[in-house]
Amino acid sequence: MDYVAVRRALHQIPELGFEEVETQAFLLDQIKQLPQERVQIKKWKTGLLVRVAGTHPTKVIGFRTDIDALPIKENTGYSFQSKNVGNMHACGHDFHMTIALGALEDVVLHPVKEDVLFIFQPAEEGPGGALPIMASSEFQNWKPDSIFALHVSPEFPAGTVATREGILFANTSELFIDFFGKGGHAASPHLTHDTIVAASHFVVGLQTIVARRVNPLHSAVLTIGKISGGTKQNIIAEHARVEGTIRTLDQETMKAIKADIERHVQAVETAYQCRGEIDYGANYYQVFNRKEYVDPFIQFCRQNKYPLELCDEGMAGEDFGYFLRDFPGFMFWLGVGKTANLHSADFKPDEAALAQGVKVVSTYIREGF
Numbered sequence: 001m002d003y004v005a006v007r008r009a010l011h012q013i014p015e016l017g018f019e020e021v022e023t024q025a026f027l028l029d030q031i032k033q034l035p036q037e038r039v040q041i042k043k044w045k046t047g048l049l050v051r052v053a054g055t056h057p058t059k060v061i062g063f064r065t066d067i068d069a070l071p072i073k074e075n076t077g078y079s080f081q082s083k084n085v086g087n088m089h090a091c092g093h094d095f096h097m098t099i100a101l102g103a104l105e106d107v108v109l110h111p112v113k114e115d116v117l118f119i120f121q122p123a124e125e126g127p128g129g130a131l132p133i134m135a136s137s138e139f140q141n142w143k144p145d146s147i148f149a150l151h152v153s154p155e156f157p158a159g160t161v162a163t164r165e166g167i168l169f170a171n172t173s174e175l176f177i178d179f180f181g182k183g184g185h186a187a188s189p190h191l192t193h194d195t196i197v198a199a200s201h202f203v204v205g206l207q208t209i210v211a212r213r214v215n216p217l218h219s220a221v222l223t224i225g226k227i228s229g230g231t232k233q234n235i236i237a238e239h240a241r242v243e244g245t246i247r248t249l250d251q252e253t254m255k256a257i258k259a260d261i262e263r264h265v266q267a268v269e270t271a272y273q274c275r276g277e278i279d280y281g282a283n284y285y286q287v288f289n290r291k292e293y294v295d296p297f298i299q300f301c302r303q304n305k306y307p308l309e310l311c312d313e314g315m316a317g318e319d320f321g322y323f324l325r326d327f328p329g330f331m332f333w334l335g336v337g338k339t340a341n342l343h344s345a346d347f348k349p350d351e352a353a354l355a356q357g358v359k360v361v362s363t364y365i366r367e368g369f
């Protein structure tokens, strides 16, 4: 398989969560080109479950990749940039899928002892595909005994594995707040209850939660990524919407922040005579690498002299945390060299990491479990 060509083809067809129709068709086409004797495929919504029979199986090893993209207008200047203008693989899921396909090809062409389940999971960026795919009968009938996954990172040199024992990705909660007030003429604010002003004060007030309410020793992030409201510059808006995300390294801090947000909404309702509605959207469970499962992988990387860094925890989220809550396994970062950050329009990961990713994943499937 030409990993670079596959990655570039996937890069051109980014699709949002649960809309990965072209992506699913592309993945199926790639998988169907392999010898099929050992391969079984099940579709689940826009995702896929692919089981490869082992030679003398005693268990099932799982490898999960996410397949969705982000609503970002690409600015990479690539000759192979997104054909779905407005969507982009800016979180590296084109890399993740290519590495999964490469490892799948490896275990099909060079059979391994155990059965291997490749999970091509939709909607990691939201609303979250992990929980529903785990609950599906397709997955339940093929449940793995252990599972692992990777995520690309521009923080590490291309091909470097970075991981740690303990928490790797944060607990996350989406945050959507709608303010409803009374619209009217821009010249008569006293006859209205302006939701733009209410939302603005709310966003500024929120900044005190992490700064003043959270124990400085308990990390947290509260980011507002989008504000919308109003219809025209000379009409006072009867509706404004604030959208963001909460990140913490423990569940207690998440609960405390939500309680504080609710107090801020109540305060704004009182002060600005608006009504606020909170929706916490998708919540992701932390990615936690238990020592007994990640340590053997760290040792394996050392023995094989794969570039390895023991990294810090981070505030990104990953719904793979749900798999690790319920199954033995671990997750790691795969360096893609210095480039713009994940979720940036000019994210350009180093394709040299693809072959190394395939090598690490397929060799660990073969020798590590």
Ligand SMILES: CC(=O)N[C@@H](CCC[C@H](N)C(=O)O)C(=O)O
Pocket (backbone or CB within 6 Å): 091, 124, 125, 126, 151, 172, 173, 174, 244, 245, 246, 282, 284, 315, 316, 317, 318, 319, 342, 343
């Ligand atoms: C690796 C990464 O960037 N993951 C996403 C996960 C999205 C979580 C959810 N939709 C939210 O925004 O809270 C991230 O933003 O960390």
